[in-house]
Amino acid sequence: MFLHNRLGPSELKARLQAEKFLRRTVSFYRYVKIDNLKELRDDLYLAWDQLHCYGRVYIAHEGINAQMNVPEHFVDDFIAHLNSVPGMEDMPLKWAVEDDRQSFLKLVVKVRPKIVTDGLKDEVFDVTNVGNRLSPMEFHDLAQQDDVIVVDMRNSYESEVGHFQNAIRPEVRTFREEVEIVVEQLQERKDQKILLYCTGGVRCEKASAWMRHHGFSDVNQLHGGVISYTHEIKKAGLPSQFIGKNFVFDDRLGERITEDVISHCHQCGKPCDAHTNCAYDPCHKLIIQCDECADKYEGCCSDDCYHEFTQAKDSLADSKVEVKAET
Incomplete structure (x- = not known):
């Protein structure tokens, strides 16, 4: 059996269009030590291919980062399998806000040096010394206070279409540029309360540790990112402090959070x-x-x-x- 896709783009699209069931898009990540990378990569591909899951999954010695869609009738099986993988138990799953079932066309599981390309040398700082993780409601309340600094840890093409109101949004194209510019710009404000956010939370893990390494004393991050925030705010019936669209790294290229068109x-x-x-x-x-x-x-x-x-x-x-x- 081949442990990779062998169909062309037109065949993949036709296969998806022929489906008579719905798919649910989900993202998740976890920093966890993984030793048997190739074995885990093959096991994940085999299990998720049998469940007809599509998506992009990166694993590294530092953990896993995944964006996928799962056939609705296999969601429980998918979660059960994830719970059976050592280190993946009780994984926080972020289900898409908007879903047209066409976020991904095929399954890709790759071994990478890191689960997020950040350009940082992990050996020079403590990657586990992360900021305080805020629940969506805690972040919502704090983000409206005048004495806090809200920082968008995403690239400029993401924040251009949607962002938290009054957030600092550096004009950058890469995460490495972002963390360096944020540290430089906020040097004189190291003792202020800083709130970081990104799409699903994974980039804020590294960013908050990097800022604490550089002497920032009160670093906080939105746990679960914009995706979790949107679900919780809608559930609570509150007006969203995030306006516009949330950029996503799949074929949808975005999910609408509010009706504001800001770009x-x-x-x-x-x-x-x-x-x-x-x-x-x-x-x-x-x-x-x-x-x-x-x-x-x-x-x-x-x-x-x-x-x-x-x-x-x-x-x-x-x-x-x-x-x-x-x-």
């Missing part, structure tokens, strides 16, 4: 918060693009990419005509 189309400037990847494969840049510009540029991010994209498409069409003529 703009990168091409025409119209209010819009729909992310897409440039249709010209050599570029594939992530942009915000409205429906009108998507039609005008056929999903491309610029005039140059649109020109190259249409040329490549015309060339492909011409080659098909030639082949047909020859046959």
Whole structure:
């Protein structure tokens, strides 16, 4: 049996569209020591493939980080299996706020050096000395106080479409840039109460430990991230302090938290918060693009990419005509 996907994109999409059941998207992580990485990788793939789970799972000696979707009728089996894996018992699961069942098309389980690419040298600081974990309701109450500092630990393309009100949002593209800039910007405010948040909580684990290593005395983090916060706030019937969309790293590219549209189309400037990847494969840049510009540029991010994209498409069409003529 092959322990990896062997289907092409069109086959994967057709397989998903043919399904007669619903899927639930879930994310989870845990920092836990793992020794038998290859064995665990294969065991997880075999078990979750049998349950027809799709998603992206990274395991490393430091733990596991997963974003997946699970067939609704296999959710209990999936949780039971997760509980049977040493170190994975009682895993906090963050179920998607919005779900169109198409978050992932295939299952990928990979062994990685780290479960989050952070560029930090773990040997120079205590990665277990994390900040105080706040429940969503604790974070909600504290975030509205004037004497606290709320920091978005996500990349700028994430915070652009949604963020907590009054949060500091550094203009960065990588997590390594983020942690360094935050430490630098807040040097004079080390004794203030700092609230960190990210999508599901995993990045805040490393970020809070890094800040404590640099002398910040009152570091706190939103346990479960924006996903858990949204579920709890909706359950309590309270207005969300997070506005807009929560960017997610799957084919949905975002889930709506409030009706606020706080960003703009990168091409025409119209209010819009729909992310897409440039249709010209050599570029594939992530942009915000409205429906009108998507039609005008056929999903491309610029005039140059649109020109190259249409040329490549015309060339492909011409080659098909030639082949047909020859046959």
